Each structure stands twice: as structure tokens, then as C-alpha cells.
Amino acid sequence: METPTVNFIxxxxxxxxxxxxxxxxxxxxxxxNEAVDKCRKSLTVGEEADESLAAALELRSSVYLAxxxxxEVISDANKAIENLRERxxxxxxxxxxxxxxxxxxxxxxxxxxxxxxxxxxxxxxEKCEPPLLLDVATMxxxxxxxxxxxxxxxxAEDFFLRALKILHSEVGxxxxxxxxxxxxxxxxxxxxxxxxxAREMHMMALETRRSIFGESHPDTAQSHNxxxxxxxxxxxxxxxxxxxxxxxxxxxxxxxxxxSDLEAVASNYCDFLIEEGEGILSGIIAHRVKELxxxxxxxxxx
Numbered sequence: 001m002e003t004p005t006v007n008f009i010x011x012x013x014x015x016x017x018x019x020x021x022x023x024x025x026x027x028x029x030x031x032x033n034e035a036v037d038k039c040r041k042s043l044t045v046g047e048e049a050d051e052s053l054a055a056a057l058e059l060r061s062s063v064y065l066a067x068x069x070x071x072e073v074i075s076d077a078n079k080a081i082e083n084l085r086e087r088x089x090x091x092x093x094x095x096x097x098x099x100x101x102x103x104x105x106x107x108x109x110x111x112x113x114x115x116x117x118x119x120x121x122x123x124x125x126e127k128c129e130p131p132l133l134l135d136v137a138t139m140x141x142x143x144x145x146x147x148x149x150x151x152x153x154x155x156a157e158d159f160f161l162r163a164l165k166i167l168h169s170e171v172g173x174x175x176x177x178x179x180x181x182x183x184x185x186x187x188x189x190x191x192x193x194x195x196x197x198a199r200e201m202h203m204m205a206l207e208t209r210r211s212i213f214g215e216s217h218p219d220t221a222q223s224h225n226x227x228x229x230x231x232x233x234x235x236x237x238x239x240x241x242x243x244x245x246x247x248x249x250x251x252x253x254x255x256x257x258x259x260s261d262l263e264a265v266a267s268n269y270c271d272f273l274i275e276e277g278e279g280i281l282s283g284i285i286a287h288r289v290k291e292l293x294x295x296x297x298x299x300x301x302x
Contacts, residue, residue: 009055016059025067032060054080054093061100073104092132095124099139111146118143137166141181153192160185179208183223190230199230218258221250225265232272244269252292259293
């Protein structure tokens with residue numbers, strides 16, 4: 001049976017999540033502070049008190065994360081972990097708290113601490129009954145990014161493959177999250193020189209994104225660009241050209257919000273055209289993109 005304290009925490013969680021969705025960070029922090037203060041003042045010593053305070057601290061740490069107040073995220077999350085100790089029924093909470101700590105360390109660029117926190121999150125999510133496999137997939141995908149950024153492509157492959165296996169099992173091949181991890185794995189294979197595997201992963205990601213989002217979507221356009229780069233590495237220049245054109249067309253349709261992506265894709269395609277001896281066409285496209293971005297630049301922006 002739910003207690004008044006549990007109901008209070010749930011109500012606070014719903015309020016805070018709504019405020020965060022609306023971007024009302026100051027009010028969200030005020031509400032989170034009230035929740036923490038109430039749990040500290042109104043409860044006696046015992047497991048319920050510890051759990052309620054830990055839940056309130058987790059809520060506040062999520063607000064601090066949105067505010068980019070990373071030291072406070074780490075402080076509150078660690079205090080919550082101390083309150084929960086090692087009780088099996090709280091393994092999911094512990095996993096979420098370590099995930100929050102890892103996100104804060106990641107924002108601070110403290111790589112070793114990120115890895116430690118996210119690996120602990122994975123451990124707790126796996127120990128839940130039943131295991132929280134989608135949370136494991138999220139954490140291992142994050143760890144794959146960290147490994148790739150550090151040049152450890154073997155570990156990155158292991159992490160991404162683990163995430164992909166879970167997602168194939170839990171949500172299926174035709175899912176946006178599955179496509180995202182396929183794309184990440186394709187980038188690892190391309191960096192490692194496993195070109196056929198890179199092309200296969202990027203093709204899988206593209207096909208799924210096309211079926212879910214259609215062509216006029218940033219993820220689909222990015223997949224076209226990634227696949228073009230993979231084809232370029234394998235020497236399939238006619239296919240590379242087709243996918244560069246699709247990527248450029250996609251980002252041109254998306255507006256100023258994706259200007260940096262458009263510029264990157266246009267640069268890739270223009271370099272390709274110059275290599276093909278089509279410098280005039282390269283210049284035309286570069287000018288067209290520049291004009292498009294200039295026309296969409298807000299008045300007064302520089």
C-alpha cells in the first residue's frame with residue numbers, strides 16, 4: 001500500500017517533470033528544495049525516511065542537471081546513494097543515481113569517473129528482477145561513445161554490440177533507438193577500417209530511419225551522409241554521390257536549426273565533387289548553401 005510520503009514524492013516528481021519540460025528551471029528547483037526539506041523535517045529515522053529523502057534528492061539532482069550545476073548533481077546523488085545502501089528492492093534507484101552522476105561527470109569532461117559511474121549503473125540495472133535491459137542498453141551505448149572518443153575502438157565495438165543485441169531483443173530492428181546504435185557501431189567500424197561492416201550498419205540505420213521518419217528528417221539525412229562516407233571508403237563513388245545528394249537535400253529542407261549539419265554535409269559533398277573533377281558544380285553548391293544560410297539568418301545576427 002502506498003504511504004502518504006510515497007504519494008507526496010510522486011506528486012512532486014510529476015510537478016517537477018512538468019516544470020522541466022516547460023523549461024521552468026527556477027520553479028522546479030524551488031519545488032525540489034521543498035521536497036528535500038519536508039523529507040528531512042517530517043520523517044523519523046528508518047528505512048522509509050531514508051528512501052523518501054533519497055527520492056527527493058534524486059529529484060533535485062535531476063533539476064541541477066538541467067541547470068548544468070554538475071557539482072550539486074554529484075553531491076545530491078551521492079547522498080541519496082548513502083541512504084539507499086544495498087537493498088535489492090532499490091537497485092533500480094541506485095542505477096538511476098549512478099547514471100545521473102555519470103552524466104554530470106561527462107559534462108565536466110572527467111572521463112574516468114564517467115566510466116566508473118556508468119559501469120556501476122549497468123551493474124545495478126542488471127541486478128534488478130527482472131533486469132532493466134533497456135537501461136543497460138542506454139548505459140552501454142553511452143560507454144561506447146566514451147570508448148570511441150578515447151580511441152578504444154575494440155571496447156566501443158563491444159559496448160555498442162551489447163546495446164544493439166538488447167535492442168533487437170527488446171524493441172526490434174525497426175526502432176529509432178536500434179537505428180541510432182547501428183549508426184554508432186557503423187562509425188566505429190568505419191574508423192577501424194572494417195568497411196563492409198560499416199556500410200552494413202549505416203544501411204540498416206538508414207532503412208529504419210526512412211521507414212520511421214521519412215526523408216525529411218535530420219536522422220535520415222545524417223544516415224545518408226554517413227553511408228556516403230562509407231561508400232566513398234569502399235570505392236563505390238556512384239553510390240556515395242547519390243547518398244551525398246540525399247543528405248544535402250534533406251538538410252536543405254530542415255532550416256536554420258540544422259545549419260551546422262548542412263555545412264558539414266555540403267563540405268563533404270563539395271570535396272567529393274572536386275575530386276571528381278567537377279569544381280564548377282562544387283562551387284555552385286557551396287554558393288547555394290551559403291545563400292540559403294544567409295537568407296535564414298535572423299535579423300541582426302552576425
